[in-house]
Amino acid sequence: MKNYFLLFSCMLIFVCTAFATQPRKVLVIGIDGTRADALQTAKTPNIDALLNNAFYTFDSWHLDITVSGPSWSSIMTGVYHQKHGVTNNSYSGSNYNNYPYFPTRAKEYKPNLYCVQIAEWAPMSDDVYNDGWNLKLKVPDGQGTPTENAAVTQLANPNLDVLFVYFDAVDLAGHSSGFNPANPSYIAAIENVDGHIGGILNALYARPNYANEDWLILITTDHGGIGTGHGGNTNQERHIWWIASGNNVSPRQLTNRPDPGSYQISGVNQSVRRQSPVQADVAVTALHHLLYDLNFKPDTVSKWNLDGISWLDSIYATSGTRNLKYNIAVEFFPNPSASSVQFTFPKALDQSTRFELLDMSGMVCRQEDLMPGAERFALSVAGLAKGAYLARFSSAEASATLKLMVE
Ligand SMILES: [Zn+2]
Structure with missing residues (x-):
């Protein structure tokens, strides 16, 4: 079990850093x-x-x-x-x-x-x-x-x-x-x-x-x-x-x-x-x-x-996102994935946040509204076509977009 957690930690992909300014x-x-x-x-x-x-x-x-x-x-x-x-x-x-x-x-x-x-x-x-x-x-x-x-x-x-x-x-x-x-x-x-x-x-x-x-x-x-x-x-x-x-x-x-x-x-x-x-x-x-x-x-x-x-x-x-104060820090595992992806937020979400999974044509394949205080979120990717997708989190003041692979 200990090894499992070690493996899990090592394979986490840290995508966004809180408070970073996006170029x-x-x-x-x-x-x-x-x-x-x-x-x-x-x-x-x-x-x-x-x-x-x-x-x-x-x-x-x-x-x-x-x-x-x-x-x-x-x-x-x-x-x-x-x-x-x-x-x-x-x-x-x-x-x-x-x-x-x-x-x-x-x-x-x-x-x-x-x-x-x-x-x-x-x-x-x-x-x-x-x-x-x-x-x-x-x-x-x-x-x-x-x-x-x-x-x-x-x-x-x-x-x-x-x-x-x-x-x-x-x-x-x-x-x-x-x-x-x-x-x-x-x-x-x-x-x-x-x-x-x-x-x-x-x-x-x-x-x-x-x-x-x-x-x-x-x-x-x-x-x-x-x-x-x-x-x-x-x-x-x-x-x-x-x-x-x-x-x-x-x-x-x-x-x-x-x-x-x-x-x-x-x-x-x-x-x-x-x-x-x-x-x-x-x-x-x-x-x-x-x-x-x-x-x-x-x-x-x-x-x-x-x-x-x-x-x-x-x-x-219109939504005030230009006042983006920070990016949402998101870690996710595993990537690529065949069945489900676990997203975790090292800093719990402080606002209601919309999650969308888009395919590369921009079509929304999954959507979910996450509540303030959320620390994690599991996404099923079963049944989705193999390939690249964009996972997008957005609230009034913050956002994150990450690329994930379904295999
Ligand atoms: Zn001409």
Whole structure:
């Protein structure tokens, strides 16, 4: 019996440390040329899984030039073309020295951040300067698999802080056969990219220190399309979408958001524009997340003169989890497991805590509400498919996510 306890103690896997601060990291996924209605039509189980923990809208409106160069510049710099200077895909006229990509801005305060871009589209990889990347990888255009593989490799690096992954295939399909939710080729391209996103997310969840990291995943597109093109001001080109997802994000969808207008037509109504996140808000929200511990909002830094705003307070606000005071300390045994898993809390739970077991598609397979004072919890995994799962504990002020294997 004594030996049994010794064995038990040795095999405990200590996953989270109470009172630790989770390092905040950012994954930006860009899917070129994806209309909001088409994304909703396509079968995208991996993006859908992210929506379970997302602040998001399918009513984001393009405010500027509906062309890739200027649009991705707005997404990554947090300002529009009047400041970043990019008005076409040649990137001529770029003013990145005054309005750089958000990793450059983040490094003004945290120079040791390690930031990587993986892009399929050559102009983004070749012509964008002062972008703050430590590593910039050009992968074959429109293929997806090399992009996914490169992202998986980068995510294995424990020091990675910011990853931007860019997919081009949806835009290529739109140009060849139509930007239209009724076009099967266009929809298939979206579904194919979703599969690659699934591979990238699995690599994210498999990071050795994932349970102690706070990843904000931002996904958006640069424009929609009409017929086989884009660049104009129709709703089909301007009606886009915006997703921010993460373990600590309070799920919330913004619907029926009005169109604030466009700089290309008669200007933007700034109060309407604040009713829904837009492109420039990606960079600013990412920056806020990376610099959160410094206690200022990037959109209030006058020397940066950003156009975008941070949605971070909205993203984390509704349940108060942004005030996370600590991680829940959890030990569990055995892992892998074939029948049951015993979770123990070295410090008894001090609040009611929701437990969820999610499969890698994000589907909740088990759920239980744990009472304050709980010190342990047994989970049956009998009957579950073999593979990796995420066990998530969350209360109003604390959380923990751990990976467990069922065999
Ligand atoms: Zn295009």
